[in-house]
Amino acid sequence: MILNTLFSVAFKNEIGKYEIKDITIFEIKDMNFLFDFFNIQLVDGSLMVNFKCPICEKWHGFTYQAVDLFKQELIISGCKTLGVPVVFIGAREKIENITKRYNQINGSMYAAF
Ligand SMILES: [Zn+2]
Numbered sequence: 128m129i130l131n132t133l134f135s136v137a138f139k140n141e142i143g144k145y146e147i148k149d150i151t152i153f154e155i156k157d158m159n160f161l162f163d164f165f166n167i168q169l170v171d172g173s174l175m176v177n178f179k180c181p182i183c184e185k186w187h188g189f190t191y192q193a194v195d196l197f198k199q200e201l202i203i204s205g206c207k208t209l210g211v212p213v214v215f216i217g218a219r220e221k222i223e224n225i226t227k228r229y230n231q232i233n234g235s236m237y238a239a240f
Contacts, residue, residue, distance in 0.1 A: 134196060135222040137215040138162045141181045145226035149219065152196070165214075169193055174202075180213060182206045187213075201225070 132152045137145040138161075148161055155169045164179035174191040189204045196202065201217035212229070215222050 132197075133219075134217055135215075135219040136161055136165075136167065137222050137226045138165050138178065139181050139213045139229075143181075144230055145215070147219075147222055147226060152193070167216075174216075176202075176204055176214060176216070178204070178214060180206050180208075182211055182213065183208045 133149060134152070135147050135149050137147045139145050146162060150161060150167075152169065155167055155174075161167055162178075166175075166177040168175045172193050174193045174196060175188065176191070177186060177188045179186050183206055185208065187204070187207050191202055196216065199218050199221075201215060201221050203212050204214035204216075205212040215225055
């Protein structure tokens, strides 16, 4: 098994677009605030993600097994109130594909108004 230590984080901003940043597993401690209102930490093999939700404006917190990230699983965190995806964490390629799709959906929604 090849361990993946570089991955990307996509975080939805207030206008519904995803911003993507690359991070290595080793940088997590130093990059607590990867985005404004977004906090990621690695503690004892658990990946903890906290963010201020751009949809309902409350803070949501999630805990994952860091091993899922190494196995190149895509981690999706969303609004606990509305169940809408807000954060994607995983391989750059997967993140780009999925956010492209969501940005297009949003784009066509805006175009319809
Ligand atoms: Zn929310």
